Amino acid sequence: MQWLKAADAAEVGLPVIKTMFIQQLPFVKGVxxxxxxxxxxxxxHKLLSGFRQQLQDGGAVTRTASKLKEVLDSLHVAKQNQLQQIGLQKLVTTWLNSDSTPEMKSAAFSLLQKTGFVPKGMTESVFLESLVDGAEVRSxxxxxxxxxxxxxxxxxxxxAKGGAFAHVEEIEMAINRILNRHDHEKAKLPIDIHSMQRQNIPAEKLTPLxxxxxxxAFAEAIATNAVGxxxxxxxxxxYLNMDTEQVAExxxxxxxxxxxxLNEPPEAQYARINEKLVLSHVLAADFQSIDFTNGPSVAHQLKEMTKILGLQLEHALINLPGDDMADFPNDLETLKPLLLKLLNEQIPAAIKEMAEQILNRITAQQILSQExxxxxxxLLTLPFNLGxxxxxxxxxWSGRKTKEGKxxxxxxxxxxxLELERxxxxVIDMQVQNRIIKVTVINGHGTTLGEAAGQYLGILRENLGKMDYRLSGVSFVNPVYGKERDLRGKPIPFSDAGSYSGVDIRI
Structure with missing residues (x-):
């Protein structure tokens, strides 16, 4: 009764208690x-994105909070937010990266013009010249x-533009002194480096410098630890563009x-070919999405995500050899143990509440993944990006175990x-009996989906055949009757199955 009183929705709390009873789970408050x-x-994914934002805005600046932000970023829980945060950075660094090809640099600069960061029509040399001319203003x-x-x-x-030097070589020496100097507070030049005859050095010789x-500058900034x-x-x-509103835009x-x-077909005319190469390069490097055409790649990604969530923490603790702690710190740098650690630190109440919610969601997955x-x-719930x-x-997954326990x-x-945009x-229900597969797709647009999927069923049948499975059929139904309507709810998985009572449920 105390649990139900504390819960903000009794109508949700009662089925939870029923589930705990039916599945013979420990009657403790944590469960x-x-x-x-x-x-x-x-x-x-909304919980995780909101938590990531709170950590950023809420002033939690402990090492644990910083580590949590990194872990959440690696899950790409806020892809849109991430693209907003570092998309422009990536375009600028691609333009300035010494490893980028001339075509990539040119395309990245062109994209910077399209974003408005560099005024349209301003060439690279004119932009660099404007930086030189505006150096005093930026003091x-x-x-x-x-x-x-x-x-x-x-x-x-x-x-140099105003006639302070006689030769470009002198300027190069002076710049190298600044770049290589450890104490660069007042990098003054010795008087003897100045020639007697000074001249105005043309801008085209200064822009490469x-x-x-x-x-x-960018190489040094990037070399700093990831977050910093x-x-x-x-x-x-x-510094390059002091108009903060323009930078935000x-x-x-x-x-x-x-x-x-990400979304447009390659032939779409929103960017030139080289620009598209830069964009896909940025996405490939920083926003790696799963290749759904490659089964092993998907399997690997799912396993990696379960590790990042910390679902294997207890397993790692139980199987920890007494003398070998070398790999264990990796298990402690995942989401669940970091949340547990954060909850023991002095943090704002709002952040604490959200951390507890996420911790409960991860623990629920572990509780419901039972024998x-x-x-x-x-049971596995993962934040996911589709485009x-x-x-x-x-x-x-639900099924009998093999001798190996799988x-x-x-x-x-x-x-x-899956909750999809359009x-x-x-819900996709896949039943396997004696390696014969029956698939039911439950969706409000069942008829439309059935027509669209028709052309792919042959490929599905053929590829399942290669793995020694036989497809008996794929049906598309609208969630309007009986069980299908229930599936649209927010189920506690397996709650209806009850506890095993000695009969093989396949019969």
């Missing part, structure tokens, strides 16, 4: 809290080591361009739950 949070059905900007060196270098070039300064590096690169971007446009390259006599149940859309992928691939049932709630 109730975990299943209660699971049954509320809030999308997992008041907050600096880090990379910006400091860049600023001093640009000031030197500005002086300005570019060299920029490259060095992003901050330093952001500072540099602010450019970040949005950079994210738009990256989204387009029931000879039947093994497994630019974020969703949850929930997988439920699910028997000849006799099992697999359920996929197709909305989708």
């Amino acid at each position: 109730f809290d975990a299943l209660f949070t699971q049954s509320k059905g809030e999308p997992f 008041g900007i907050i600096k880090n080591s990379a910006i400091d060196k860049l600023h001093q270098g640009l000031q030197l070039l500005s002086e 300005a570019f060299h300064l920029l490259q060095n 590096g992003k901050i330093e690169v952001n500072d540099l971007i602010g 450019s970040k949005g446009k950079a994210a738009e361009l990256l989204f387009k390259s 029931n006599g000879p039947i093994q149940n497994l 630019s859309t974020q969703t949850d992928l929930t997988l439920q 699910i028997d691939p000849d006799y099992c049932r697999v359920l996929f739950y 197709l909305e709630e989708t």
Whole structure:
């Protein structure tokens, strides 16, 4: 009764208690809290994205909080937010990266013009010249080591333009002193380096040096540790374009361009070929999406994500050899143990509440992935990116165990739950009996889906055949009657199955 009173929805709490009883789960508050949070059905990816945002905005600056942000980023729980945050950074660094080909640099600069970060029609040399000319104006900007060196270098070039040097070689020497100097507070030149006859050095000889300064500054910023590096690169971007509103707008446009390259077919005319190469290069390097055409790749990604969530923490603890702690720290740098650690630190109440919710969701997956006599149940909910859309992928496996303790691939049932952008709630029920597969797709657009999928059924049948499975049929139904309507809800998986009572459920 106390649990139900504390829960904010008794009508959800009662079925949870029923589930705990039917499945013979321990009657402890931790189990109730975990299943209660699971049954509320809030999308997992939204919880994680919101938590990531709270960590960023809420002032939790402990090492644990920083590590959690990194772990959440590796799950790509806020892809749109990520693209907004570092899409523009990636375009700038591609332009300045010494490993980029001339075509890539040119295309990246062209994309920077499209975002408005560089004024349209302004050539690279004119942009670099404007940086040299505006060096004095930027004196008041907050600096880090990379910006400091860049600023001093640009000031030197500005002086050179006004006749402070006789030869380009002198400027090169002076710039190298600044870049290689450990204490670059006041990198003054010895008087003897100045020739008696000074001259105005033309801008075209100075712009390559300005570019060299920029490259060095960005290389130094990126070399800083991962989290700090992003901050330093952001500072540099602010130094190059002091109009904060324009920079914010450019970040949005950079994210738009990256989204387009995810979603539009290759022939779409939104960017030139080289620009598309840059966009796909940025996405491939930083927003690796799963290749759904490659089964082993998908399997590998799913396993990696279960590790990142920390679902294997207890397993790792139990199987930890007494004398070998070498690999164990890796298990402690995952989501669940980091959340447990964060909850023991001084953190704001809102962050604590959200951390508890996520912890409960992870624990619920572990509780519901249980053995029931000879039947093994497994539940996995993962935050998922399909193109630019974020969703949850929930997988439920249920089947008898083999002698090795694994699910028997000849006799099992697999359920996929997906919330899609246009197709909305989708459930795929796959039943395997003696390696014969029957698939039911439950969706509000069943008829349309059936027509669209027709051309792929032959390929599905053929590929299943290669794995020694036979497809008996695929049916598309609307979620309107009986069980199908129930599947549209937010189920606590396996709750209806009850406990195993000695009869083989396949018969």
